[in-house]
Amino acid sequence: MHDAAVRVRGLRMAYGPVxxxxxxxxxxxxxxxFTLLGPNGAGKTTLVEILEGFRxxxxxEVEVLGENPARAGDAWRARxxxxxxxxxxxxxxxxxxxxxxxxxxxxxPHDVDELLAALGLTEAARNRAGVLSGGQRRRLDVALGxxxxxxxxxxxxxxxxxxxxxxxxxxxxxxRLAGEEGLTVLLTTHDLxxxxxxxERIAVLVAGRMVTCGSPAELARAVxxxxxxxxxxxxxxxxxxxxxxxxxxxxxxxxxxxxxxxxPTLEESYLDLIEETRAxxxxxxxxxxx
Amino acid sequence: MxxxxxxxRRGWTEQLNLWSDRKExxxxxAGTVGTYVILVLFIGSANVPGTSVSMAAFMTPxxxxxxxxxxxxxxxxxxxxxxxxEGTLMRARTLPGGIRVYLTGRAVTTLLTIVLNAALxxxxxxxxxxxxxxxxxxxxxxxxxxxxxxxxxxxxxxAMIGSLVSGPKAAAAMLALPAMLLxxxxxxxxxxxxxxxxxxxxxxxxxxxxxGLGLRAVFLPxxxxxxxxxxxxxxxxxxxxxxxxxxxxxxxxxxxxxxxRGR
Numbered sequence: 001m002h003d004a005a006v007r008v009r010g011l012r013m014a015y016g017p018v019x020x021x022x023x024x025x026x027x028x029x030x031x032x033x034f035t036l037l038g039p040n041g042a043g044k045t046t047l048v049e050i051l052e053g054f055r056x057x058x059x060x061e062v063e064v065l066g067e068n069p070a071r072a073g074d075a076w077r078a079r080x081x082x083x084x085x086x087x088x089x090x091x092x093x094x095x096x097x098x099x100x101x102x103x104x105x106x107x108x109p110h111d112v113d114e115l116l117a118a119l120g121l122t123e124a125a126r127n128r129a130g131v132l133s134g135g136q137r138r139r140l141d142v143a144l145g146x147x148x149x150x151x152x153x154x155x156x157x158x159x160x161x162x163x164x165x166x167x168x169x170x171x172x173x174x175x176r177l178a179g180e181e182g183l184t185v186l187l188t189t190h191d192l193x194x195x196x197x198x199x200e201r202i203a204v205l206v207a208g209r210m211v212t213c214g215s216p217a218e219l220a221r222a223v224x225x226x227x228x229x230x231x232x233x234x235x236x237x238x239x240x241x242x243x244x245x246x247x248x249x250x251x252x253x254x255x256x257x258x259x260x261x262x263x264p265t266l267e268e269s270y271l272d273l274i275e276e277t278r279a280x281x282x283x284x285x286x287x288x289x290x
Numbered sequence: 291m292x293x294x295x296x297x298x299r300r301g302w303t304e305q306l307n308l309w310s311d312r313k314e315x316x317x318x319x320a321g322t323v324g325t326y327v328i329l330v331l332f333i334g335s336a337n338v339p340g341t342s343v344s345m346a347a348f349m350t351p352x353x354x355x356x357x358x359x360x361x362x363x364x365x366x367x368x369x370x371x372x373x374x375x376e377g378t379l380m381r382a383r384t385l386p387g388g389i390r391v392y393l394t395g396r397a398v399t400t401l402l403t404i405v406l407n408a409a410l411x412x413x414x415x416x417x418x419x420x421x422x423x424x425x426x427x428x429x430x431x432x433x434x435x436x437x438x439x440x441x442x443x444x445x446x447x448x449a450m451i452g453s454l455v456s457g458p459k460a461a462a463a464m465l466a467l468p469a470m471l472l473x474x475x476x477x478x479x480x481x482x483x484x485x486x487x488x489x490x491x492x493x494x495x496x497x498x499x500x501x502g503l504g505l506r507a508v509f510l511p512x513x514x515x516x517x518x519x520x521x522x523x524x525x526x527x528x529x530x531x532x533x534x535x536x537x538x539x540x541x542x543x544x545x546x547x548x549x550x551r552g553r
Contacts, residue, residue, distance in 0.1 A: 054383065074386035074387050077384070082384040087380075090376070090378055092311070097303055102381075105385040105388060105391065
């Protein structure tokens with residue numbers, strides 16, 4: 001069996017004169033939960049839709065489950081689960097009817113009632129999809145995405161508009177699916193905490209480029225901004241806060257008055273990274289090097 | 291389950307969901323039957339020139355043909371455009387065989403709507419226009435194939451249009467005028483004999499003319515042939531033209547739908 005669930009090399013895509021993806025490389029191992037992180041407009045959705053086979057006109061190499069999404073057929077599609085942004089389709093259908101209908105497209109689907117129970121939709125089973133709450137609707141979308149027992153699940157900003165509790169429930173669900181079913185999950189989000197919580201690896205996409213890719217800890221290291229060391233008589237930004245504190249101790253010959261060390265959070269690092277990339281890009285554009 | 295069976299079941303569920311919305315159901319029915327009644331009451335009393343058939347009777351098959359035509363080419367595109375806006379079409383694209391299932395489902399809902407409309411119009415037509423049930427088994431057979439082939443001739447094209455326009459309102463705005471024009475020149479309400487030759491020629495390219503002709507052959511006595519082009523019922527030709535539209539549309543529509551973005 002092919003080991004990579006997704007393999008992307010040098011992917012480029014433009015809408016007219018606007019370059020949306022600028023040479024993206026990406027590898028997803030089977031069974032991993034992978035998060036694509038980036039600000040709005042970074043190209044996350046475009047990338048995912050190319051992987052799902054819904055966009056053409058790109059260049060580069062793309063393989064999903066060993067096939068080119070632009071040319072793959074129904075047998076390939078049956079192995080994918082797709083949860084797109086803000087779906088509100090089939091508003092007149094009852095929840096159970098819709099899940100059963102979608103299940104019938106597959107050879108070996110989940111038991112519909114078991115799935116509804118697992119997603120906490122049993123009580124809403126007779127309701128029409130159009131009257132569900134935001135969280136219920138999203139769980140229905142996930143049910144429709146996984147009912148065919150996919151090997152790869154694409155989740156495009158699945159928790160946008162969730163309240164904290166719905167978000168937590170959703171995270172538990174994804175962890176369960178990845179754990180029990182060995183599902184490969186590609187998730188996009190602009191919420192760093194969500195990425196950290198759910199995935200083994202995170203890639204950061206900014207302005208159509210993959211800026212960094214690795215575990216949350218690696219990401220933190222890669223994007224580390226300096227720590228701030230502050231004491232009564234001054235402050236300094238440094239990559240080595242411990243060393244600075246030691247020097248200060250030496251200088252004061254004892255406890256440093258009002259010593260405070262602030263390490264940046266992962267979120268600050270991430271925001272900083274986005275800012276830097278943007279600034280670099282703008283400079284390059286202004287300088288006419290592109 | 292294969293895509294055809296699944297599509298049939300999809301269409302049935304879709305139709306039940308629609309019928310369970312009473313307002314939509316009433317709108318759909320009152321629109322068709324109401325228009326028919328008004329037309330018959332206002333212009334139905336005279337006879338078709340040169341025949342003993344009343345305009346009301348002449349118009350009834352034509353109206354049926356137009357109801358089929360409008361369901362396929364106006365109502366269906368609007369439904370599909372709405373499905374696209376809601377993401378239903380996009381959902382279909384994410385499923386294996388989803389587009390075929392979706393299209394089969396829409397074909398089923400369209401056929402069910404057509405059958406219901408036809409039944410209601412005929413129910414009103416018997417007392418109001420003096421139209422009787424088809425006289426022979428052969429005519430019943432003609433009724434069935436003309437309705438089915440006529441529907442199949444317009445459903446794929448309606449699906450195609452629905453997938454190209456930006457939304458249901460755009461679909462309505464774009465389609466209302468051409469549909470009306472085609473109705474006027476296709477001899478469904480007035481005998482085509484009174485039209486200039488070029489117009490007759492144009493009308494005969496489109497499925498509406500042939501469907502109207504087929505249905506007149508079912509419901510009207512042969513004495514009305516005096517008002518028909520060529521004074522005969524060229525049913526073979528009707529089948530050929532309707533069939534060509536059906537096949538052409540069925541080849542083109544899925545191909546196009548796959549290429550259009552679903553959102």
